[in-house]
Amino acid sequence: MTYQYGRSRGAGLRGSGPGSHRAPDGQADGHSTQDAASTHNVTGTGNTSPPASAKERILTAAIDLYGRLGFDGVTVKEIAQAASVSAPLVIHHFGSKAGLRAACDAYVAEQFRRTKTESVRRGNLPRNVAHEAMAANRHLVKYLMRAFMEGGETIDAFFDQLVEDSLVYTSEAEEIGLVYPSRNPRHRAVVMLLQSFGSLILHRQLERHLGVSLLDDEPNPEGLDAYMATVLELYTQPVMNAEAFAELLAADAEAHTEATEPGSTQDRSPRS
Amino acid sequence: MTYQYGRSRGAGLRGSGPGSHRAPDGQADGHSTQDAASTHNVTGTGNTSPPASAKERILTAAIDLYGRLGFDGVTVKEIAQAASVSAPLVIHHFGSKAGLRAACDAYVAEQFRRTKTESVRRGNLPRNVAHEAMAANRHLVKYLMRAFMEGGETIDAFFDQLVEDSLVYTSEAEEIGLVYPSRNPRHRAVVMLLQSFGSLILHRQLERHLGVSLLDDEPNPEGLDAYMATVLELYTQPVMNAEAFAELLAADAEAHTEATEPGSTQDRSPRS
DNA sequence: TACCGGGCTGAACATGCGTTCAGTCGAGTG
DNA sequence: CACTCGACTGAACGCATGTTCAGCCCGGTA
Numbered sequence: 365m366t367y368q369y370g371r372s373r374g375a376g377l378r379g380s381g382p383g384s385h386r387a388p389d390g391q392a393d394g395h396s397t398q399d400a401a402s403t404h405n406v407t408g409t410g411n412t413s414p415p416a417s418a419k420e421r422i423l424t425a426a427i428d429l430y431g432r433l434g435f436d437g438v439t440v441k442e443i444a445q446a447a448s449v450s451a452p453l454v455i456h457h458f459g460s461k462a463g464l465r466a467a468c469d470a471y472v473a474e475q476f477r478r479t480k481t482e483s484v485r486r487g488n489l490p491r492n493v494a495h496e497a498m499a500a501n502r503h504l505v506k507y508l509m510r511a512f513m514e515g516g517e518t519i520d521a522f523f524d525q526l527v528e529d530s531l532v533y534t535s536e537a538e539e540i541g542l543v544y545p546s547r548n549p550r551h552r553a554v555v556m557l558l559q560s561f562g563s564l565i566l567h568r569q570l571e572r573h574l575g576v577s578l579l580d581d582e583p584n585p586e587g588l589d590a591y592m593a594t595v596l597e598l599y600t601q602p603v604m605n606a607e608a609f610a611e612l613l614a615a616d617a618e619a620h621t622e623a624t625e626p627g628s629t630q631d632r633s634p635r636s
Numbered sequence: 637m638t639y640q641y642g643r644s645r646g647a648g649l650r651g652s653g654p655g656s657h658r659a660p661d662g663q664a665d666g667h668s669t670q671d672a673a674s675t676h677n678v679t680g681t682g683n684t685s686p687p688a689s690a691k692e693r694i695l696t697a698a699i700d701l702y703g704r705l706g707f708d709g710v711t712v713k714e715i716a717q718a719a720s721v722s723a724p725l726v727i728h729h730f731g732s733k734a735g736l737r738a739a740c741d742a743y744v745a746e747q748f749r750r751t752k753t754e755s756v757r758r759g760n761l762p763r764n765v766a767h768e769a770m771a772a773n774r775h776l777v778k779y780l781m782r783a784f785m786e787g788g789e790t791i792d793a794f795f796d797q798l799v800e801d802s803l804v805y806t807s808e809a810e811e812i813g814l815v816y817p818s819r820n821p822r823h824r825a826v827v828m829l830l831q832s833f834g835s836l837i838l839h840r841q842l843e844r845h846l847g848v849s850l851l852d853d854e855p856n857p858e859g860l861d862a863y864m865a866t867v868l869e870l871y872t873q874p875v876m877n878a879e880a881f882a883e884l885l886a887a888d889a890e891a892h893t894e895a896t897e898p899g900s901t902q903d904r905s906p907r908s
Numbered sequence: 909t910a911c912c913g914g915g916c917t918g919a920a921c922a923t924g925c926g927t928t929c930a931g932t933c934g935a936g937t938g
Numbered sequence: 939c940a941c942t943c944g945a946c947t948g949a950a951c952g953c954a955t956g957t958t959c960a961g962c963c964c965g966g967t968a
Contacts, residue, residue: 389863406772407944409766410960418916419915434708436706436708436709437656437708437956439956440955440956440957441954441955441956449916449917450916450917451917451956451957452916452917452918452920452957452958452959453915453916454956455957455958456914456915456916457915460956460957461955461956461957464796467938511837513785513837515840520840520841520844523841527845537876540880541877541880542876542877542880542881542884543875543876543877544873544874544875544876546869546875546878547865547869548862548865548866550845551845551863551865551866552866552869552870552875554841554842554866555835555842555846555863555866555867556847556870557868557876558834558835558838558842559831559832559834559835559843560831560834561834561838562830562831562832562833562835562836562837562838563827563830563831563834564834564836565785565834565837565838566784566830566833566834566837567790568787569792569795569826569830570827570830572792573799573822573823573826574823574826574827590820590823591823591827593819593820594820594823594824594826594827595821595827596812596876596878596881597818597819597824597829598824598877599874599875600874600875600876600877600878600881601816601874601878602871602872602873603815603816603818603824603828603871603872604809604814604815604816604817604871604872605814605815605816605872606812606868606870606872606873607657608812608813609868612671612814625922629688690945691945691947710926711924711926712925712926712927713919713925713926721946721947722946722947722948723926723927723947724927724928724929724946724947725945725946725947725949727926727927727928728944728946729945732926732927733925733926733927754950
């Protein structure tokens with residue numbers, strides 16, 4: 365398989381050590397090039413991975429950087445640097461920057477699929493499936509969030525799969541009395557998923573207000589507790605009194621119809 | 637060497653009136669340039685605005701394009717084109733692209749502030765304040781969502797203000813029995829806001845699955861109904877059975893401690 | 909041995925970007 | 939009138955980007 369992946373070349377060429385991929389230019393830009401390269405083996409199971417081909421290194425570095433800085437925020441040069449290769453090699457392997465992006469999408473999707481089936485095969489509970497997939501590798505989740513923000517067919521398909529899975533899990537949980545039935549389970553699943561991912565995307569605010577960083581560092585326990593407690597409360601006890609809300613809605617509509625001209629479709633806004 | 641342009645400019649180009657700032661080139665670019673220019677007066681009250689200075693046109697065009705394509709997805713040339721001016725004029729008025737961005741931030745924030753105070757002064761209910769601010773001008777909301785994705789101190793401050801407002805409104809609603817108390821109202825407000833905005837950011841999925849486009853077009857009533865009904869159900873009736881969940885959590889923890897070695901930081905139990 | 913082909917590189921190229929420059933125009937002012 | 943000043947412009951500049959090119963190194967093959 366991957367024997368020496370041409371690092372003999374690197375060593376021979378410029379007699380520095382194997383890990384020394386120095387930027388030839390000044391490279392005043394600070395952010396974590398070798399950091400990205402060092403975290404590349406987080407991907408799979410906990411094996412002590414063989415020294416990772418250049419192509420793999422490029423892929424993982426790209427995913428890491430994309431997740432942290434966004435797709436437009438990273439150049440191929442930076443990716444190449446983080447992977448200890450030259451920029452043209454990135455093009456050589458993936459055709460173009462867009463090709464690299466597509467490869468990242470495929471890789472991440474595959475990774476999540478694998479994690480899911482593994483977790484399911486081990487007989488985990490649904491919520492632990494999600495929990496595991498999430499905790500397993502945060503940088504993949506970060507990448508996913510970026511992909512969600514960008515949109516596109518790949519992520520659409522992924523989301524659809526998530527909805528289907530969620531539907532299955534929820535119906536199972538319904539049978540054992542864990543979750544209550546909904547008037548429209550699919551709609552509920554969609555909205556709940558969106559809310560969850562939305563909170564993840566906006567985790568910056570979550571960190572500022574609850575002190576928990578869901579995506580960046582190892583989350584501190586008390587912050588995580590605060591977040592979990594809040595979400596749990598939101599999901600186990602109602603926020604609003606349905607009858608009072610209906611009353612208010614009716615009164616409001618009446619007030620509107622007498623204040624303004626009638627016939628307009630009334631607004632109904634649930635949020636405070 | 638550059639005399640001849642002055643002539644073409646002076647003589648041929650502009651025999652029309654002072655207010656005619658036509659784009660000299662063919663303007664082949666497709667996306668709604670004059671649309672952006674035409675929707676500039678949505679901002680304030682319904683006055684028939686005077687023909688809008690170039691600076692204003694640049695600002696509103698920038699907000700519109702930023703909201704639709706994202707900050708990195710728009711060039712100053714495109715903004716200038718949409719505002720029917722030259723690119724250097726944008727720089728002339730705002731110093732730089734970053735300066736324009738900052739001006740947009742300030743403008744949008746001011747606009748929301750004004751809408752809010754107006755709505756409050758008119759004695760609207762809290763939920764209608766939000767509703768009005770939202771419905772008033774969707775493109776401002778789209779801009780805001782982009783800002784949320786990017787992060788930054790400006791949007792942080794905005795979000796903080798939102799939290800404070802929400803807290804006030806919620807406590808009022810609590811007093812009239814509309815909203816149930818929370819163990820931590822602030823945390824609840826933060827998470828609920830995040831969930832709401834998150835759904836807005838991911839409105840693409842909402843549209844695909846529920847058929848409602850919250851941000852793009854005029855939302856179709858049935859789709860909006862479906863979304864509102866789902867959110868309302870989520871907020872008026874619990875999703876999960878708290879006792880069953882606590883039981884499951886305990887059993888799960890037990891299974892974990894006997895399966896794996898103890899002492900490891902196991903699943904946090906968010907209080908039973 | 910000679911040759912091939914793929915991994916890989918530095919240098920160079922083309923393009924598009926934000927910005928600068930030098931200048932025109934017209935309204936305002938003495 | 940002359941003079942100033944700000945809005946505004948086309949041309950051009952500098953720079954960073956994604957990509958191409960010509961060629962190197964080296965294991966495999968005949």
